[in-house]
Amino acid sequence: MELDVVGLSRLQFAMTALYHFLFVPLTIGLSVLLATMETVYVMTGREIWKRMVKFWGTLFGINFVLGVATGLTMEFQFGMNWAYFSQYVGDVFGAPLAIEGLMAFFMEATFVGLFFFGWDRLSARQHLMATWAVAIGTNFSALWILIANGWMQHPVGAEFNPGTMRMEIVSFFEVMFNPVAQAKFVHTVSAGYVTAAMFVIGVSAWYMLKGRHIDIAKRSITVASAFGIASALSVVVLGDESGYEANLNQQMKLATMESMWETEPAPASFNLFAVPDMANRDNAFAIEVPYVMGLIATRSLTKEVPGIIELVERSKEHIRQGAIALDALKTIRAAKGEEVDPEVRLAFEANKKHMGYGYLLVPFSDDPLNATEEEIDAAAWSTVPNVWPMFWAFRIMVACGFFFIAFTAALTVMSSAGKLDILRQKHRWILQIAVLSIPLPFLACEMGWFVAEYGRQPWIIEGVLPTAQAASNLSVAELLVTISGFVILYTVLLVVEISLMIKAIGKGPEEHEEDPDPQVARSNFTPVAAE
Amino acid sequence: MILYEFVDYATLKLIWWALLGILLIGFAVTDGFDMGVGTLLPFVAETDVQRRVAINTIAPTWEGNQVWFILGGGAIFAAWPPLYAISFSGFYFAMFIVLAAMILRPVAFKYRSKRPDPTWRASWDWALFTGSFVPALVFGVAVGNVLQGVPFTLDDNLRMTYEGAFLQLFSPFALLSGLLSVSMLVMHGGAWLAMRAGGDVAIRGRRFGTFAGILAIVLFAVGGFLVSSGFVEGYRITSEVDPQMAANITMKEVVKDGSAWMANYAAHPWMMIAPILGFLGAIGAVIGLQTSYEKLTFVCSKLSVVGIISTAGLSMFPFLLPSSSQPEASLTVWDSASSHATLFNMLIATAIFLPLILVYTAWVYKVLWGRVDEQHIETNNDTAY
Numbered sequence: 001m002e003l004d005v006v007g008l009s010r011l012q013f014a015m016t017a018l019y020h021f022l023f024v025p026l027t028i029g030l031s032v033l034l035a036t037m038e039t040v041y042v043m044t045g046r047e048i049w050k051r052m053v054k055f056w057g058t059l060f061g062i063n064f065v066l067g068v069a070t071g072l073t074m075e076f077q078f079g080m081n082w083a084y085f086s087q088y089v090g091d092v093f094g095a096p097l098a099i100e101g102l103m104a105f106f107m108e109a110t111f112v113g114l115f116f117f118g119w120d121r122l123s124a125r126q127h128l129m130a131t132w133a134v135a136i137g138t139n140f141s142a143l144w145i146l147i148a149n150g151w152m153q154h155p156v157g158a159e160f161n162p163g164t165m166r167m168e169i170v171s172f173f174e175v176m177f178n179p180v181a182q183a184k185f186v187h188t189v190s191a192g193y194v195t196a197a198m199f200v201i202g203v204s205a206w207y208m209l210k211g212r213h214i215d216i217a218k219r220s221i222t223v224a225s226a227f228g229i230a231s232a233l234s235v236v237v238l239g240d241e242s243g244y245e246a247n248l249n250q251q252m253k254l255a256t257m258e259s260m261w262e263t264e265p266a267p268a269s270f271n272l273f274a275v276p277d278m279a280n281r282d283n284a285f286a287i288e289v290p291y292v293m294g295l296i297a298t299r300s301l302t303k304e305v306p307g308i309i310e311l312v313e314r315s316k317e318h319i320r321q322g323a324i325a326l327d328a329l330k331t332i333r334a335a336k337g338e339e340v341d342p343e344v345r346l347a348f349e350a351n352k353k354h355m356g357y358g359y360l361l362v363p364f365s366d367d368p369l370n371a372t373e374e375e376i377d378a379a380a381w382s383t384v385p386n387v388w389p390m391f392w393a394f395r396i397m398v399a400c401g402f403f404f405i406a407f408t409a410a411l412t413v414m415s416s417a418g419k420l421d422i423l424r425q426k427h428r429w430i431l432q433i434a435v436l437s438i439p440l441p442f443l444a445c446e447m448g449w450f451v452a453e454y455g456r457q458p459w460i461i462e463g464v465l466p467t468a469q470a471a472s473n474l475s476v477a478e479l480l481v482t483i484s485g486f487v488i489l490y491t492v493l494l495v496v497e498i499s500l501m502i503k504a505i506g507k508g509p510e511e512h513e514e515d516p517d518p519q520v521a522r523s524n525f526t527p528v529a530a531e
Numbered sequence: 532m533i534l535y536e537f538v539d540y541a542t543l544k545l546i547w548w549a550l551l552g553i554l555l556i557g558f559a560v561t562d563g564f565d566m567g568v569g570t571l572l573p574f575v576a577e578t579d580v581q582r583r584v585a586i587n588t589i590a591p592t593w594e595g596n597q598v599w600f601i602l603g604g605g606a607i608f609a610a611w612p613p614l615y616a617i618s619f620s621g622f623y624f625a626m627f628i629v630l631a632a633m634i635l636r637p638v639a640f641k642y643r644s645k646r647p648d649p650t651w652r653a654s655w656d657w658a659l660f661t662g663s664f665v666p667a668l669v670f671g672v673a674v675g676n677v678l679q680g681v682p683f684t685l686d687d688n689l690r691m692t693y694e695g696a697f698l699q700l701f702s703p704f705a706l707l708s709g710l711l712s713v714s715m716l717v718m719h720g721g722a723w724l725a726m727r728a729g730g731d732v733a734i735r736g737r738r739f740g741t742f743a744g745i746l747a748i749v750l751f752a753v754g755g756f757l758v759s760s761g762f763v764e765g766y767r768i769t770s771e772v773d774p775q776m777a778a779n780i781t782m783k784e785v786v787k788d789g790s791a792w793m794a795n796y797a798a799h800p801w802m803m804i805a806p807i808l809g810f811l812g813a814i815g816a817v818i819g820l821q822t823s824y825e826k827l828t829f830v831c832s833k834l835s836v837v838g839i840i841s842t843a844g845l846s847m848f849p850f851l852l853p854s855s856s857q858p859e860a861s862l863t864v865w866d867s868a869s870s871h872a873t874l875f876n877m878l879i880a881t882a883i884f885l886p887l888i889l890v891y892t893a894w895v896y897k898v899l900w901g902r903v904d905e906q907h908i909e910t911n912n913d914t915a916y
Contacts, residue, residue, distance in 0.1 A: 065637050068597075069637045071601075076619060079615045080620055086616035090612025091873050094873075095876060098609040102602060102880055105598055106888050110592075117899060117914070121899065122898065163779060169873050170872075485627060489634065496638075500642060503645070
């Protein structure tokens with residue numbers, strides 16, 4: 001990636017999106033866990049559940065506000081840094097973002113005030129309703145954002161209009177029920193639930209190790225591990241669904257995730273470990289598991305999964321067609337709405353499906369219509385994202401996913417057998433692993449974002465508009481200023497956020513007389529955060 | 532099957548122009564008093580408890596209020612993509628500054644009370660002040676720039692080049708417009724504190740709100756004079772325009788004209804309601820701040836905000852963003868909207884959800900209503916911001 005305007009714009013977007021996505025999954029998951037715990041409180045009337053909601057709610061609030069604040073950046077940035085993208089696809093892409101605000105975020109943000117300030121002003125049932133409104137709003141918010149994102153991966157239901165020089169909606173229904181968006185939605189919210197589950201388990205395990213708030217910690221682990229195992233299974237199953245969809249729509253993404261250079265006879269093997277070599281277009285070393293890749297990608301033993309080299313060859317033909325479409329478009333635009341030669345119109349209509357590929361030639365050729373074989377070859381190879389980060393980011397994410405399944409399953413078994421106390425007495429290492437695992441779901445979420453979005457490169461809209469064409473007309477200096485600004489602001493906020501989290505965890509839930517051995521609890525009090 | 536044909540394209544464009552106005556006004560009326568209170572924070576409160584009084588009058592509802600802004604941004608993106616693309620990238624640094632300020636503000640609300648340390652709290656007070664004052668100022672400066680025309684060009688493929696520089700944004704007229712925005716919102720914040728805060732905070736809120744209200748009246752009058760006298764030139768379309776046209780931005784002819792921004796008022800005198808409302812509302816708020824009719828005062832202040840913003844929008848109609856470098860590239864209501872289908876789909880979504888939003892927002896305000904005074908902060912020391 002070059003550090004020109006496009007490269008820096010990508011860097012800034014990736015940094016701010018990855019940062020935003022540190023807070024979002026926990027918000028998505030904790031909101032549902034809070035609503036679940038509060039439902040138990042309202043149904044049983046036991047005060048301890050209310051204290052649990054208040055305690056986890058405090059941590060939720062510290063996290064929530066940064067998700068909200070950094071979400072603003074995302075909404076601004078499409079216009080600020082990707083002006084041509086916004087003009088080119090705003091007709092399709094803008095609507096889900098606006099509906100997200102109307103349907104979801106407004107509800108979430110309005111009721112979150114009641115969640116924090118409404119305890120004494122609402123009946124228990126009314127407050128529970130407010131908490132559920134926050135949880136539902138948060139999850140719907142993810143749905144609409146992923147409908148927008150899904151369209152970037154798989155742009156259905158829209159067509160290019162040469163008169164307005166943009167993609168325009170043909171079927172809103174197709175955009176909404178885009179299979180990629182639906183698979184991504186369930187995969188992403190489930191990942192959020194796992195994040196929250198592992199967070200609650202980790203913090204509770206720390207209390208158990210310290211001998212504090214045992215009652216609350218045990219109940220929290222019970223709820224979170226059951227919630228966690230269901231969601232961790234869902235993440236992997238829906239992740240598999242995403243892989244299947246990717247094979248249908250984004251084969252290059254899948255091939256680079258697998259570092260699969262050559263097309264293998266069906267069913268393809270899965271590279272468990274590989275050292276991709278971009279220069280030689282091969283793997284320097286690989287450990288293969290037979291059949292698995294073919295099964296994941298095609299759900300059959302007979303269909304082939306195309307490798308990178310074959311996909312590059314296929315894209316050459318698209319590039320030639322795209323160049324013809326772009327040339328015709330030039331004539332159509334120059335006519336300013338007047339009729340053009342019917343042959344030009346025909347050439348445009350026949351080739352516009354691959355017009356996006358024509359743009360890929362722009363960095364390599366001054367005259368795309370008469371591009372040389374070398375230029376077409378270079379443009380075709382630019383459709384391959386760097387393989388090794390794709391390959392390894394994907395494997396880190398998957399390894400985390402399997403660990404979450406195993407760990408939450410083990411805890412679910414122990415808690416349903418009423419054996420959580422044994423952990424505290426005999427198997428402290430399990431609790432220690434729980435504490436140390438707190439960062440893992442965050443890591444897995446970041447890796448997932450990376451695979452999905454870096455794997456889409458060089459496209460900003462798959463097959464429609466290359467990222468290199470989509471940036472605003474800014475200067476490198478302007479970008480360096482804003483990137484530095486974000487780095488400073490975001491670093492300060494992250495330090496503050498983590499210190500407040502640690503302080504709130506150190507303080508713990510409100511103690512109550514009904515808790516067992518509060519004496520022990522107090523004597524073991526060790527504040528973590530410096531005050 | 533083609534449902535959107537039921538409402539013609541030109542009507543939808545008009546509706547979306549009005550909805551854009553409604554969303555921006557919704558933002559200014561609700562988040563506006565939050566920004567006013569934030570700007571007033573260093574002036575109305577001396578002690579920590581007093582600051583918390585001011586902050587806690589808005590603490591439970593600022594988050595929802597801010598969504599009006601997010602919704603406004605989303606609506607511009609969805610309904611007017613070229614406007615979103617050009618204004619956000621053209622005003623790049625200004626947008627970044629607003630963004631940084633608006634990131635600091637929510638965090639300050641939430642984190643300020645988490646530690647008792649005075650340095651900690653003073654830092655967040657600064658963040659609250661900056662996060663309120665800066666956006667209030669920049670939004671006004673932006674409107675001033677839009678009224679004067681923005682230096683951008685569009686090529687054949689509608690790729691935009693911005694030809695201005697950051698410091699050029701701060702022309703005298705734009706600064707006047709920025710100050711008008713700040714004083715209007717401070718008046719609004721003062722009226723809010725008079726109604727919702729107790730003790731010294733309310734008294735000082737009245738005092739500064741009165742001062743800001745008078746300033747807003749003067750600045751609004753001066754701005755109106757500058758526009759009506761032709762000092763600020765408007766823009767006029769000279770070619771024929773078909774309101775049903777597709778979004779072909781550069782295919783019209785536009786000229787600068789000293790009286791263009793007054794033409795709508797000459798042609799449709801009823802539009803004078805907007806500036807009159809702006810003045811009368813502010814006068815009502817200034818008088819009201821001296822009395823105990825606090826709710827009525829706040830309503831006056833709201834009406835003033837509605838009137839002042841509508842005045843700017845109506846003057847420019849059908850322009851959304853005039854270009855000073857290439858007038859025919861100016862964005863207008865007729866040639867920079869999304870497609871017929873998108874405008875219709877979005878209208879359906881808005882018709883369903885906007886009324887719901889108004890209902891639950893009203894309910895939440897009702898639940899959380901009540902005066903916040905020093906006593907309240909002391910009894911709710913742990914839960915209040």
